Amino acid sequence: MPTCVQCRAEVGFIGSLVFNRQTGRCSKCEGETRQALARFRAAFLSFCSDGILTKEKWSNLLAGAAHDRLNINEALAFIRGDILNLLDRLLTFATAIGFITDQEERNFHYMRTTLGIPDLAAQPLLSRLGHLKHITTILLLSELNGTVSELFDTQ
Numbered sequence: 001m002p003t004c005v006q007c008r009a010e011v012g013f014i015g016s017l018v019f020n021r022q023t024g025r026c027s028k029c030e031g032e033t034r035q036a037l038a039r040f041r042a043a044f045l046s047f048c049s050d051g052i053l054t055k056e057k058w059s060n061l062l063a064g065a066a067h068d069r070l071n072i073n074e075a076l077a078f079i080r081g082d083i084l085n086l087l088d089r090l091l092t093f094a095t096a097i098g099f100i101t102d103q104e105e106r107n108f109h110y111m112r113t114t115l116g117i118p119d120l121a122a123q124p125l126l127s128r129l130g131h132l133k134h135i136t137t138i139l140l141l142s143e144l145n146g147t148v149s150e151l152f153d154t155q
């Protein structure tokens, strides 16, 4: 009979029928973990509804996961779609305005690395960010040129 990795209980015959072999958890721990994952997701969505992850928000999320005895990697994998949505929204918003600020860019990278988005999954977003930085530079340069020619015009 298998043993639950979470509560270390050996599941009986009935338990083994509903035992989750993928996660190694008994049905009771599996149910508790699913609830904890849902709480973690709700906390993430509410903390980051403004599109910004701060160190303080992150430590609150970590504390919540630890309190619920959640494995942080499993929790982050569970909300990966939400994280990607959020990063996508940041870029879409910046693209609509036509440029990205240094602070927004730092927030983007902080969120991506802290929330463990693998390089491969982040690739399409990173190339969009690269393009956005490119047009931001062009915009800054043309504004700078405008300022310079205004200076000369007034003389």
Ligand SMILES: [Zn+2]
Residues within 6 Å of the ligand: 004, 005, 006, 007, 008, 009, 025, 026, 027, 028, 029, 030
């Ligand atoms: Zn268990």
